[in-house]
Amino acid sequence: MNEKLNKEILSKASISKKVDHGTEPLVLVEMIQRLKVRDVMTTTLATVERAAPLSDVQALMKAKQISGVPVEEGGRFLGLVTINDIIRALEGGYIDETCQKHMSTKLVVLEDDMPLSFALRYFEKYHFGRFPVINREQKLVGIICQRDINRALLLELTNELNRLESESSHYKVPEGPFNLYVLREFPVSKFDFENAGKAANKVKQLLKEKKFPAKIIRRIAVAAYELEINLCVHSDGGSLSWQLSNGRAEIIAHDSGPGIADVEWALKDGNSTASEWIRSFGFGAGMGLVNVKRVSDEFEIESTVGLGTRVKAVIYINPDAKR
Amino acid sequence: MKLKDLVDQAGFEVVTLPDAEAEVQNAYSSDLLSDVMGHCPENSILITVQNHKNTVAVSTLVEAKAILIVHNRTIPDDMLALAQQEGVALLRTACDQFTISCKIGVLLDIDT
Incomplete structure (x- = not known):
């Protein structure tokens, strides 16, 4: 290997x-x-x-x-x-x-x-x-x-494993500085400001070790940090996963509630539902999602009230990464 | 300008100064961490009232060299520990944000 x-x-x-x-x-x-x-x-x-x-x-x-x-x-x-x-x-x-x-x-x-x-x-x-x-x-x-x-469950589990294996082999890419493959997932708990930012920092450290361009590192780190803070401030808990493959950095924030009632409103600069307490920390200014969108080459958000929210931000590390 | 020269000339209190020779070219004044993340230039000194460890995390992300806490606000131990770990300078001043920003602007010869 x-x-x-x-x-x-x-x-x-x-x-x-x-x-x-x-x-x-x-x-x-x-x-x-x-x-x-x-x-x-x-x-x-x-x-x-x-x-x-x-x-x-x-x-x-x-x-x-x-x-x-x-x-x-x-x-x-x-x-x-x-x-x-x-x-x-x-x-x-x-x-x-x-x-x-x-x-x-x-x-x-x-x-x-x-x-x-x-x-x-x-x-x-x-x-x-x-x-x-x-x-x-x-x-x-x-x-x-x-x-x-x-x-039936054994059969289904075997299928699931095969699917995961074929998915990971799909990401095998030729050697090269921007072709390393990483997939990690970090759980993020509600109001856990103590640990917020850890995932983003790990991403940053790894990219620095691999000598990625500083501007790219900053964009990826900003997207990861903002999404991590969002999970911490707004969700009932969720996870932040990131993946580097084929010259793309994908960051996905996923939570199981409470969901965003008006996504369009939440995407506007300055709009936020954060409490005064959150704001006193310097968060909740309604700029987080805007920042993520700004640094991303691809940005997707899906949310259902009561079910949760999934945000995906993609940053191209090399210009040919567009899918 | 070297960080140590800026500290001397502006008269900041040094809480931690991991790299006195670090080159500081810019300054950014804000208390909103998302604003810092979105707009703070590299090699900056960040001027803020936010005296907690998340400010250090954000500064690391945007490659700020120093954090200047205004109004002599107390620096919590965990903030200091993280700053030392991340190699970010922590400074304090009794001045308010606007006054000290003007002073730093002059010292760094930043065009307005």
Whole structure:
């Protein structure tokens, strides 16, 4: 590997955030919200008809290594025979009786377009081994068990890793002073003036070591510092990441709230929502975003009230960096 | 002008002076750190009331050589520590911002 290739990917998973049922890595939280029950469930179903004896189900369970068999006729989902029903039948000596007589009909089912997070909550709540899955037309389309979820999450994590790897190999660039590749991410906490500016300073030090032109360093450092201060002053906390590759410096400030109600207003020189207390520190003069925009070759801002803000500033280190 | 000569001629109190030989060519007077970041020229002496460590961080970013705190405001320990670490001079004066800016302008022979 190229020694100049200084690569440090701070995995998303290390920035965890609280969710309602404990602390989980953010990347997994996103995954279980994005995946639908239909992406995870088993669709090749072993089913039986009402008239089948329970001993048929017992044989099916043994052959397919499953613990629940839906009872279905003509696409209509009628009930479920579980391994507990079979145990009871063996104990009670009625294993040769029909499914219709002994199947469970009071069932909790999931719908195929529910998010996986919903299914996980159901498993937690009901302690069932599996849930039948129906579609909007109430037709049985699959069955989901914990094993399906484990498999799907492992697969999805592998895909995510592959994506990250291919993304980083995409940034491999030829050797040269402006072609070093760096990706770093710094968490920024609300009102943490003690540490504000640290990220910007690290950027600056690295660029100085690499002997980048002073004017470029100043522009990058100003954009990084202003965005860092903005996160510190205005957001509920977020992160500042920066990346140098292909002759471009990209600085991204990302937070999870509160969002900017009027972005156009916030971009005007002198407009600010900062408190007097913030202003007494020499911040909150409404010049931060204006400064970032002024030093950047590309500038983007997206904000949604209640969700958060993402600002991206790009500075070209060599003139051919324009994408 | 060398920083040490400016200090002598203007009569500043030296809090820390990591590089007395540093060449100072410009001056900038402001209390808004974003304004400093946006407009302060290189190799400047920054004249301000902002006596806290963020002023040092901003000065480092814009390559200012010295920070002059007016009205003899107290310099907190963490500000001093950061200035020493970053190699930025910290100076004090009893004067107000306007008066001392005029004086520095004359000493540095800055065209107005």
